[in-house]
Amino acid sequence: MAARLAQEWFAICGGCEVTILDVGEPLLDILPNLEIVHMPVLMDHKVYGQTGEKTKMEIPEADVGIITGSIRNEEHKELAKEMRNKCKTLIAMGTCACSGGIPALGNLSTVDDIMEKVYRGSVSTESNGLPKESVPALTDRVYAIHEVVPVDVKLPGCPTTPEIFVEAVSALLAGKKFTLTGKSVCDECPFVREKKAVSELKRPLEPIHFDVGKPLESVRCVLEQGYLCLGPATKSGCGGEAGTPRCIKAYMPCRGCFGPLADTANPMVDMMGALASIGLDAKQIVDRAATFNRFAGAQGRLRPVPQKGGKPS
Ligand code: SF4
Ligand code: SF4
Ligand code: SF4
Secondary structure, three states, X not given: OOXXXXXXXXXXXXXXXXXXXXXXXXXXXXXXXXXXXXXXXXXXXXXXXXXXXXXXXXXXXXXXXXXXXXXXXXXXXXXXXXXXXXXXXXXXXXXHHHHOOHHHHHHHOOHHHHHHHHHHOOXXXXXXXXXXXXXXXXXXXXXXXXXXXXXXXXXXXXXOOHHHHHHHHHHHHOOOOOOOOOOEHHHHOOOEXXXXXXXXXXXXXXXXXXXXXXXXXXXXXXXXXXXXXXXXXOEOOOOHHHOOOHXXXXXXXXXXXXXXXXXXXXXXXXXXXXXXXOOOOHHHOOOHHHHHOOOOOOOOOOOOOEOXXXXXX
């Protein structure tokens, strides 16, 4: 019998849904084993009933539930609880769902500041006030899914990879557990670390020079060349079975998209340690809180920046 699948999307860009399409042919092997009962991106199934006749949001019962995106408003919060109630196994898919992702950069500002900057104070918005009815209120900050409801499986990545998605869903359908290793991107990186000091960090968009076709194993670690690479503070897994991280394969530094090494990890502390070990001062990076937590701003890692005088910005 096919397993029932429900999927919801919260504060997202839609990239994680595209990852499911990117699975390509292996998706044809998985689909016959799945009965999709709820997936707003794919089917017209409404949570208040097809004609809006219900007073409470409802999702059908399912064996597997997938949530993409972080929690940014009260509706997301309620839907996360409903997904948890109705799905036997709940997957948080993508870094937004696992650790806040890009939407959680909003945690650097208060809700009031966001409303002021984006709506009330915007030159392109008429000042007619903000709608209060039929529009869910923003939550006080952006939450990862597991901060609101327990999650069984986490598939990080911005977006996560098609390989991990297939591996996780196939494991669940076969009644097996799926977990990623606790390794870092550095642990899987073939570049050579010489552990010599560097004089300065290069500008973020400065191009990296490399010889096309040169084996990865003969290239010097790009962090040691002065390019900011978040490999030391980022969870591995983007390289699939082969292991080599996706960006490293393209001679690019890791931006940290698989999120922190663990829920309790502090990427800022990890990166400051990594930079200090090769003689670099993290204070050179002006917006280091956001840079080191670009994909990990939930769970209290990013907070409104206090202005002079103590008020958050
Ligand atoms: S994790 Fe990245 S790709 Fe996925 S929804 Fe969030 S921003 Fe988009
Ligand atoms: S810092 Fe970046 S380039 Fe250097 S070993 Fe780690 S992942 Fe590779
Ligand atoms: S190397 Fe880093 S930024 Fe690139 S895909 Fe992997 S985790 Fe994401």
